[in-house]
Each structure stands twice: as C-alpha cells, then as structure tokens.
Amino acid sequence: QQPVQSPQAVILREGEDAVINCSSSKALYSVHWYRQKHGEAPVFLMILLKGGEQKGHDKISASFNEKKQQSSLYLTASQLSYSGTYFCGTEHWGKLQFGAGTQVVVTP
Amino acid sequence: DSGVTQTPKHLITATGQRVTLRCSPRSGDLSVYWYQQSLDQGLQFLIQYYNGEERAKGNILERFSAQQFPDLHSELNLSSLELGDSALYFCASSDTGDPYEQYFGPGTRLTVT
Numbered sequence: 001q002q003p004v005q006s007p008q009a010v011i012l013r014e015g016e017d018a019v020i021n022c023s024s025s026k027a028l029y030s031v032h033w034y035r036q037k038h039g040e041a042p043v044f045l046m047i048l049l050k051g052g053e054q055k056g057h058d059k060i061s062a063s064f065n066e067k068k069q070q071s072s073l074y075l076t077a078s079q080l081s082y083s084g085t086y087f088c089g090t091e092h093w094g095k096l097q098f099g100a101g102t103q104v105v106v107t108p
Numbered sequence: 109d110s111g112v113t114q115t116p117k118h119l120i121t122a123t124g125q126r127v128t129l130r131c132s133p134r135s136g137d138l139s140v141y142w143y144q145q146s147l148d149q150g151l152q153f154l155i156q157y158y159n160g161e162e163r164a165k166g167n168i169l170e171r172f173s174a175q176q177f178p179d180l181h182s183e184l185n186l187s188s189l190e191l192g193d194s195a196l197y198f199c200a201s202s203d204t205g206d207p208y209e210q211y212f213g214p215g216t217r218l219t220v221t
Contacts (some may be wrong), residue, residue, distance in 0.1 A: 003149070030208070041110065041198060041212035042151070087151060089207075094164045096141075096207045098151040 001025055003090045005099035012106045020073040020102045022088030030072040031064050032089035075077045078106045112213035114199050120219045126187040129216045132203030133180055140182040142174055146195035157182055158205040189220045
C-alpha cells in the first residue's frame, strides 16, 4: 500500500515556506524524498533512516516520526528552483513504494 | 546528468507486440531498478537487480521480464502489449543492494497504439 501524501498541490511565492507530509499504514525502515521537474526524471533529495540518521539536500530539511509512521519535508524560504512534484517513498522489505506526489509551484 | 542512460527515448508500437528497453547504470553502481510512471498509477516499482541477481520484485506483470547482464546493464522486456502499458519507464541505479539514493535515467516513453 502506497504512502499518502498531503497536500496534493501547493502554490508559494518566492521566500515562503511549505510543509509536505507523508504517512504510511505500515512500519517504516526508511523514508525517501525525490523531486521531479516537468519532463525530467526524479532526483534524489533526502533519505531518513530509522534511528535518526539522515542524508541529503543541504537546503531542504525533513523529519521522520517512526512511531507515527510519518515524515514531513520542509521547504524553507522557497526558491523558484523548488518547483516540481515531490514524492515520498517508503521502504518496506527492501522495496520502495512512492506516494502520489505533491505538486509545488513557486512563483516570483 | 545522472550518469544513467536509457534507450530508446521513445517507442511507439501496436498492441500485442513485444519491446525491449535498455538501461546502463552509473559507473560503479551494482543495482538497477525499473519503475513505471503513468498518470493514473504514479511511480510504481517493478523490479530490482543487484549484481546480476533479482533482488526485489514489485508490481511487475507476468508479461514483463527483466535481466541484468555481466556488464551490469539491464533490459526490461514487455510482451503482449496492451494500451494500458503506455507509460514512462524509468531505470534507476544505486551502488548497494539497498534502495537508497537512487539515480534515475531520463526514461523511455512507451506508447502502445
């Protein structure tokens, strides 16, 4: 069962903040975040591992609540380059299942 | 540029036909993953190979098969194609057997008519 992302879409002005949430009904080993710009391939942003370790993007942060099986991605002081569709992926038994995506549009 | 290459970029074929999609991973990466992306299904994991062996299987139809060769490139074979198979097919690679930090290729757009 794929993770659930919210919101489905968000429109921001440059400099504004946004939070994208990802939740799963299954226990999670890790949560992965990718961004896909229109017409391009998904690009790895960040991974959050059980136990608190995280690796990834230096300007985008995320949190992982293992007990609640939830993760949140924080877009702070958004830039035009942040526009795209953000996917969270949850790992279960070595397989990544992606959510439906959150479309982010950052306007000048 | 992720370093992952996929060919062809576009494929247009008729129902019932068979096609082969090819993927070359980043230099040094041992794992190859295949994903299908369609408008109504999102990004779906199909299958993973690690150093030539099948590692994990997702929602891959029986009409689809894949393999990874000794030089680590991979092929995804789709047969008895149906209209619903039209989608963007991505290949990704990573350096380990775990699905961490995957690098995606540019994708192959398949159109079944």
